[in-house]
Amino acid sequence: MTWGFRPLLRGSTYSGALFAFCAAPASLVLLPIAVVPATVWGSAPYGARAAVTVLVWAALVAALGLPRITRRALTAGARRLLAVPLPEVPAGPVGGRRRTPLWLVAQVALGWIGGLGCLLLFVAGVSLPGNWLGGEARLSWSGRSVQVTGAWSWVVAAVCLLLVPVVCATVSGVLRRLALPLLGPSAAERLALSAERERRLAERNRLAHELHDSIGHTLTATTIQAAVAGEVLAADPVAARAALRSIEESTRAALEDLDYVLGVLREEQPGTAPARTLADLPELLERLGHAGAVLEPELSGELTRLQGTLSRAAYRILQEGLTNALRHGAGGPVEVRAAAGRELLELAVVNRTGAATAAGARAFPTSGHGLPGLAERVRLLDGEFEAGPDGSGHWRLAVRLPVRWSA
Numbered sequence: 001m002t003w004g005f006r007p008l009l010r011g012s013t014y015s016g017a018l019f020a021f022c023a024a025p026a027s028l029v030l031l032p033i034a035v036v037p038a039t040v041w042g043s044a045p046y047g048a049r050a051a052v053t054v055l056v057w058a059a060l061v062a063a064l065g066l067p068r069i070t071r072r073a074l075t076a077g078a079r080r081l082l083a084v085p086l087p088e089v090p091a092g093p094v095g096g097r098r099r100t101p102l103w104l105v106a107q108v109a110l111g112w113i114g115g116l117g118c119l120l121l122f123v124a125g126v127s128l129p130g131n132w133l134g135g136e137a138r139l140s141w142s143g144r145s146v147q148v149t150g151a152w153s154w155v156v157a158a159v160c161l162l163l164v165p166v167v168c169a170t171v172s173g174v175l176r177r178l179a180l181p182l183l184g185p186s187a188a189e190r191l192a193l194s195a196e197r198e199r200r201l202a203e204r205n206r207l208a209h210e211l212h213d214s215i216g217h218t219l220t221a222t223t224i225q226a227a228v229a230g231e232v233l234a235a236d237p238v239a240a241r242a243a244l245r246s247i248e249e250s251t252r253a254a255l256e257d258l259d260y261v262l263g264v265l266r267e268e269q270p271g272t273a274p275a276r277t278l279a280d281l282p283e284l285l286e287r288l289g290h291a292g293a294v295l296e297p298e299l300s301g302e303l304t305r306l307q308g309t310l311s312r313a314a315y316r317i318l319q320e321g322l323t324n325a326l327r328h329g330a331g332g333p334v335e336v337r338a339a340a341g342r343e344l345l346e347l348a349v350v351n352r353t354g355a356a357t358a359a360g361a362r363a364f365p366t367s368g369h370g371l372p373g374l375a376e377r378v379r380l381l382d383g384e385f386e387a388g389p390d391g392s393g394h395w396r397l398a399v400r401l402p403v404r405w406s407a
Contacts, residue, residue, distance in 0.1 A: 007169040012083040014165075016172030017114060019081040023104075024111030030060040061108050062101035071100045074107075075183050082172060084179040103182035107175065114171035118164050125161035128153045222247045246287045277311035278303040278338065284319060285336065293326060294333045301340030310401060313377055314338070314347055320374055321349030321397040329353065329395070340403065347399040350390060374399075 007013050034057035038049035064070055079086050229243035281303070285295055306314065318338065325334045329351035337348040371387050374397075378385040383401035390396030 007173065008165045010083075012081065013169045013172045015081040016083075016175055017118075017168035019077055020107050020111040020171050020175060021115040021118075022111070023107045024115050027057070027061050027108045027111075030057060030064075034060060058105050062105050065101035065104040070104070071183070074100065074103060078175070078179045078183055082176050082179060084176055084183075086179060086184055099182045099186070103178060106178055106182070110171050110174060114167050117167050121160040121164050121167065125157040125159075125164070128157040128160070222251060249287060276315050278306055278314050279311070280315060281318065281338065284315075284322070288322060288326070293322075294331075296333045296335045298335070298337045298339075300338070301345075303338055303340050306340060306345065306403070310345065310381065310403070313381055314345060314399075314401065317347055317374055317377065317399055318349065321347075324371075324397070325349055325351035325395075330393075343403055345401045345403050347397075347401070349397045351395055353389070353393055353395045 034053050037056055038044075038053045041049060041052065044052075065074075075086050078084050226243070226247060229240040229247075233240040281299070285297055289295060303311075318336065322334065322336065330353055332352040335348070335350040337346065337350075339346045374387075375385045378399055378401065381401050383399055386396070386398040388396065
């Protein structure tokens with residue numbers, strides 16, 4: 001039974017009713033204009049002139065719902081006062097313009113009906129017991145009438161007062177039911193909202209890949225570099241200082257990536273995105289050399305001519321492959337191949353597998369997202385991806401990407 005009384009205890013019931021009640025007197029501003037046609041048509045019957053006045057009045061109220069700013073204001077009011085979870089609608093589609101006038105007319109009509117009803121019930125509930133206004137209650141049904149006086153006037157007054165919140169709940173409930181179909185997004189707007197959500201999700205996934213590739217690589221390299229510096233600090237201070245310098249360079253680059261990503265996630269205006277391309281590959285290999293990795297690079301073709309998404313993706317692929325080699329490899333030389341041909345860009349990273357023997361090697365945790373993320377990146381570029389054992393005791397990552405040379 002309590003579910004029937006719950007709407008009467010909600011604050012949104014009365015704020016929603018107030019939302020409707022305030023619209024009713026506000027519409028009176030249009031009434032002088034609405035009576036003009038009835039005044040001109042003075043020979044018509046009173047009922048016809050009244051109907052014309054009401055219709056013109058409703059049309060003027062509906063016309064106020066056509067501007068986009070009106071819809072935004074009504075949507076904000078319904079969201080706040082009616083507690084209806086209406087989504088933010090993008091600025092492009094205008095499908096809601098035909099429905100907003102219907103909402104405004106319904107809101108004004110409910111405001112007048114509910115407001116006058118609540119006013120009459122309240123006045124009756126207050127005045128009947130003491131007959132302050134000289135009133136009396138008379139109930140008529142099927143030709144019979146009963147005059148309510150004495151103790152029954154208190155009962156009728158109590159019923160009238162109790163009906164006031166019921167009317168408020170009814171008005172708020174009707175408006176709440178109309179809010180989504182009349183103020184909510186149209187079909188075109190829902191498509192735009194879906195496209196916007198997909199765009200944001202794709203951007204966040206891209207940022208997650210960037211963080212995984214950049215920060216994961218930097219933390220792996222600096223961990224190994226710190227271990228190398230600790231081991232050779234007393235015996236070879238020059239090598240230790242080189243490792244520390246490499247740590248500084250790696251962390252500075254990672255901080256640039258992190259600052260950019262956090263700026264996007266906070267929906268601020270981020271700075272220029274770090275655009276590391278194959279032109280930065282020698283610097284990456286040099287930093288890893290300072291970390292104690294033994295690299296055997298094989299670079300061929302005009303790698304620096306590759307620009308845009310392809311070059312950035314190729315850099316991240318090699319970075320992730322080298323990170324995996326440092327994390328999970330067994331030491332020894334790591335083969336790095338990048339060959340830019342006329343139609344294909346071929347990338348490969350080959351490392352030994354087995355028990356780790358590199359200086360400062362540790363058991364690095366793994367998220368399991370590295371290789372699937374690379375495969376997804378390659379798929380979006382219409383490339384081919386391979387990763388797995390290569391012969392006895394080796395692991396091979398190989399990627400082939402189509403090349404579109406710029407003129």
